[in-house]
Amino acid sequence: MANHIDLLPEDILLKMVVEKVATNSFVNFFNMQATDRQFRKLSNNPDVLKKVSFEDYPKILWEPNQNILHFLKRFEVSGNPEVLFSQGLREFFDWPVGNISGLRKLKIAAESGYKPAKYVYGMIKLCYENNESRKEGIDHVRSLRVAKCMMQLRMKMHQISHYFWRYNRMLVRNRTPICNSFPTCKGWGLKRNRWVFVDDEDDDMSLCENCRWDHELNVFYGIFHIHNI
Numbered sequence: 001m002a003n004h005i006d007l008l009p010e011d012i013l014l015k016m017v018v019e020k021v022a023t024n025s026f027v028n029f030f031n032m033q034a035t036d037r038q039f040r041k042l043s044n045n046p047d048v049l050k051k052v053s054f055e056d057y058p059k060i061l062w063e064p065n066q067n068i069l070h071f072l073k074r075f076e077v078s079g080n081p082e083v084l085f086s087q088g089l090r091e092f093f094d095w096p097v098g099n100i101s102g103l104r105k106l107k108i109a110a111e112s113g114y115k116p117a118k119y120v121y122g123m124i125k126l127c128y129e130n131n132e133s134r135k136e137g138i139d140h141v142r143s144l145r146v147a148k149c150m151m152q153l154r155m156k157m158h159q160i161s162h163y164f165w166r167y168n169r170m171l172v173r174n175r176t177p178i179c180n181s182f183p184t185c186k187g188w189g190l191k192r193n194r195w196v197f198v199d200d201e202d203d204d205m206s207l208c209e210n211c212r213w214d215h216e217l218n219v220f221y222g223i224f225h226i227h228n229i
């Protein structure tokens, strides 16, 4: 019996191959489109550009020159979440003046499900004063907590933050705790100053969730050098 894949038209098969390579490695994707005219044509397809992963070559996202920024533009226009995330973060934390349009890019990347964007966009929204923004922020970070990837994302943010080390005042510390019962809540507040959260397995889901996000905000302020002003 024929394998169903044999019945697919050649152009669809080729697109599947290019997409598969793109989602695994920017380096392999780049090499492939440089070697064959058909691959090169497919490599400009927005569906393919959207799926390219830069995990194996992050330097291109975080240390771009003008030529690279121009090169990345077509990925951004195609909705590539990694490029939207890096561009959005760079614009938002640009020094001396950040750009709020960076937040729109972060939001698109977050809503596409890209985890680093969900973390940063969610935490930025938690820095806002109004409850609607904070609720939106919690909706994003809650799924990361359930997936037990908070520590991995914190480490990634530490690495990325080195590119945005100058505080540009786009964010200030929110002095209003998310937990209404702070500081008497018998949640995470009990652990403050005498317990260090270093492992996702230590993230006790039975304790007050709002206290949990007050704790994460303090971590976020530290990572991105967000001051009191």
Ligand SMILES: [Zn+2]
Binding pocket: 179, 180, 181, 182, 185, 186, 187, 188, 189, 208, 209, 210, 211, 212
């Ligand atoms: Zn609480």
